[in-house]
Amino acid sequence: MPDPTGLELIANELRERRPDSIAGTLHHRGIATLVVDPGHVLGVLTWLRDDPLQRYGFLASLHACDYLPHEPRFGVHYELLNMDRVERIHVKALLGDPGASELPAIDSCVELFPTADFQEREAFDMFGIEFRGHPDLRRILMPEEYEGWPQRRDFPLGGEPVLFTHNEHQMPRWYE
Amino acid sequence: MTEREPDGRVRELATGVTAESPPGAAVEAFDERPEGLEEEMLTLNFGPHHPATHGVLRLLVKLEGEVVKDVKPYIGYVHTGIEKNCEDKSYWKVIPLVERMDYLSYYFNALTFCMSVERLLDEEVPARAQYLRVIHCELNRIHSHLVWLGTSALDLGAISMLWYCFRERDKVLDLFEASSGQRMHTRYIQVGGVIEDIPPDWGRKVLEFTEDMVARLGQYEAILDRNEIFLQRTKGVGIVPPERLLELGVTGPLLRAAGNPWDLRKADPYSSYDHFDFKIPIGTVGDCYDRYRVRIAEIRESCAIVRQAVEGLPEGPYITTNRKVALPPRHELATSMEALIHHFKLVTEGFRVPPGEAYVPIESPRGELGCFVVSDGSAKPVRVHMRDPSFVNLQSLREMCLDGYIADMIVNLAMLDPILGGIDR
Numbered sequence: 001m002p003d004p005t006g007l008e009l010i011a012n013e014l015r016e017r018r019p020d021s022i023a024g025t026l027h028h029r030g031i032a033t034l035v036v037d038p039g040h041v042l043g044v045l046t047w048l049r050d051d052p053l054q055r056y057g058f059l060a061s062l063h064a065c066d067y068l069p070h071e072p073r074f075g076v077h078y079e080l081l082n083m084d085r086v087e088r089i090h091v092k093a094l095l096g097d098p099g100a101s102e103l104p105a106i107d108s109c110v111e112l113f114p115t116a117d118f119q120e121r122e123a124f125d126m127f128g129i130e131f132r133g134h135p136d137l138r139r140i141l142m143p144e145e146y147e148g149w150p151q152r153r154d155f156p157l158g159g160e161p162v163l164f165t166h167n168e169h170q171m172p173r174w175y176e
Numbered sequence: 177m178t179e180r181e182p183d184g185r186v187r188e189l190a191t192g193v194t195a196e197s198p199p200g201a202a203v204e205a206f207d208e209r210p211e212g213l214e215e216e217m218l219t220l221n222f223g224p225h226h227p228a229t230h231g232v233l234r235l236l237v238k239l240e241g242e243v244v245k246d247v248k249p250y251i252g253y254v255h256t257g258i259e260k261n262c263e264d265k266s267y268w269k270v271i272p273l274v275e276r277m278d279y280l281s282y283y284f285n286a287l288t289f290c291m292s293v294e295r296l297l298d299e300e301v302p303a304r305a306q307y308l309r310v311i312h313c314e315l316n317r318i319h320s321h322l323v324w325l326g327t328s329a330l331d332l333g334a335i336s337m338l339w340y341c342f343r344e345r346d347k348v349l350d351l352f353e354a355s356s357g358q359r360m361h362t363r364y365i366q367v368g369g370v371i372e373d374i375p376p377d378w379g380r381k382v383l384e385f386t387e388d389m390v391a392r393l394g395q396y397e398a399i400l401d402r403n404e405i406f407l408q409r410t411k412g413v414g415i416v417p418p419e420r421l422l423e424l425g426v427t428g429p430l431l432r433a434a435g436n437p438w439d440l441r442k443a444d445p446y447s448s449y450d451h452f453d454f455k456i457p458i459g460t461v462g463d464c465y466d467r468y469r470v471r472i473a474e475i476r477e478s479c480a481i482v483r484q485a486v487e488g489l490p491e492g493p494y495i496t497t498n499r500k501v502a503l504p505p506r507h508e509l510a511t512s513m514e515a516l517i518h519h520f521k522l523v524t525e526g527f528r529v530p531p532g533e534a535y536v537p538i539e540s541p542r543g544e545l546g547c548f549v550v551s552d553g554s555a556k557p558v559r560v561h562m563r564d565p566s567f568v569n570l571q572s573l574r575e576m577c578l579d580g581y582i583a584d585m586i587v588n589l590a591m592l593d594p595i596l597g598g599i600d601r
Contacts, residue, residue, distance in 0.1 A: 028532050029295050058422055060537060061546050061563035077548065079535050079563075083422075086443050090535060115425025118571055126259075141252035141600055150260060153558075157264050 056080035059113035064123035068153040072096040108134035126151035231596025255600040262560035266526030278598030283316040284540040286365040288547040305369035319348040320541040328590035369495030386479040410465040414576035414588040428543025434462030440539040526555040564598040
């Protein structure tokens with residue numbers, strides 16, 4: 001992990017190269033977090049991967065999170081790793097909820113990190129986050145015809161009622 | 177047939193086919209198609225209920241003759257929404273849930289979740305607890321590799337290996353049963369330590385097992401390493417260069433077999449792994465045979481770690497003494513009002529975790545297993561996500577199988593060691 005000073009240096013360098021790309025930094029419990037603007041996420045990831053002083057070349061994990069009731073609501077997290085120095089940096093992009101039937105969208109990083117393929121599909125499947133430019137953005141864990149985004153916080157936990165002999169008459173012709 | 181020299185050069189054998197030239201090339205040489213007949217691609221639905229898919233995995237395979245031209249995995253058949261369910265449980269009740277994700281490495285799942293929560297709590301784990309965690313995790317690694325070895329050899333037709341491996345695996349499960357009361361999904365690792373100290377004499381049994389295991393490993397190798405069928409089916413199969421494996425996010429024995437010695441136990445030691453003397457086995461060619469050799473060698477190293485940890489087991493508490501996190505000892509409940517209150521609060525509400533986010537990775541038998549926990553300050557997590565190595569590693573299956581025979585796909589899949597419970601969660 002970069003120490004707090006190192007994190008600020010990275011953030012400052014990025015701010016110089018791409019104004020408005022960094023929304024903030026956070027160093028908590030030894031984990032360095034870089035909060036980036038969702039529009040600049042590809043640029044920031046490319047620089048972190050290719051800059052000779054950074055070389056965070058391995059995307060360990062990509063996952064999403066729903067921060068309801070906070071705004072912006074969604075977070076897409078990138079866990080980058082420099083294998084030579086064994087340093088990790090946590091890049092986070094926060095996305096607002098466009099509401100109604102629209103999906104929050106962010107650029108896909110499959111071109112940069114092919115490993116993100118399945119993980120972006122999982123984030124799309126569970127949170128309804130659209131990854132622009134993903135080659136094959138389909139549901140991965142839920143059935144293809146499923147409706148709704150199961151891991152959003154406003155999606156109910158309960159499921160279908162379990163059928164027993166005492167309540168089967170409440171669901172007529174259940175056997176069909 | 178081909179064989180590789182230790183330096184990676186390809187040696188050509190009688191048939192004139194090298195690993196560099198695809199098997200399709202040999203087929204074309206004998207291609208004497210009668211006039212008017214056409215060849216077409218065959219799309220084969222492989223699974224989800226197929227004994228060689230190691231679970232409920234469906235592969236859509238495009239075949240040209242017997243040569244694989246495309247593989248697409250379809251997953252989600254055992255998706256049970258564990259991550260969603262975790263959000264409705266207090267932290268200590270999440271542990272048995274996450275253990276059921278990757279059902280062959282339950283100690284690892286619990287450990288990575290507990291380490292993430294400990295990171296957020298800023299909680300120190302006593303030395304004895306760290307050693308006990310290491311002992312159980314390494315026994316779990318042996319157990320997981322044994323199941324892998326038995327089922328993979330079964331896929332290749334060596335049915336006797338299954339019985340031998342499951343015999344040894346049962347001994348590991350007996351040890352788990354003695355230390356925690358359960359054979360699988362033991363709920364042994366807790367936030368702040370482990371649930372119970374080991375029973376007297378357990379250490380001796382573990383040492384006996386490790387000695388036995390090392391001897392048995394020699395017997396397994398004697399069965400497989402001189403088996404011509406096994407060698408021909410694994411050597412030179414499924415080679416993907418290590419750079420490409422890294423791009424695809426592959427970690428664990430698959431990456432090490434390709435020659436990259438990346439192992440979090442060494443690179444970024446956690447839970448006092450730096451106290452032990454062990455080696456990281458790596459391969460040279462990166463084919464299925466190397467993957468087999470690496471895992472066998474890993475069992476041997478795990479035995480060495482377990483032996484050192486049992487012999488050097490420090491005295492002291494086995495769980496943190498912070499009463500806000502860990503249950504007070506049972507006997508205190510009868511005499512101490514405070515202990516009773518703590519017990520009541522922990523059992524009913526659970527402990528609260530300060531707001532924050534943490535991603536903590538460990539080395540599971542299949543690669544980097546990470547747990548991402550988000551807390552909002554309440555007693556339930558906002559988000560629990562497992563970066564499961566099987567899920568990520570599965571992406572490399574296509575490149576391993578392309579332009580190989582369909583029979584090699586079975587070997588590739590077996591040596592990938594996917595656990596569908598972990599993939600689908």
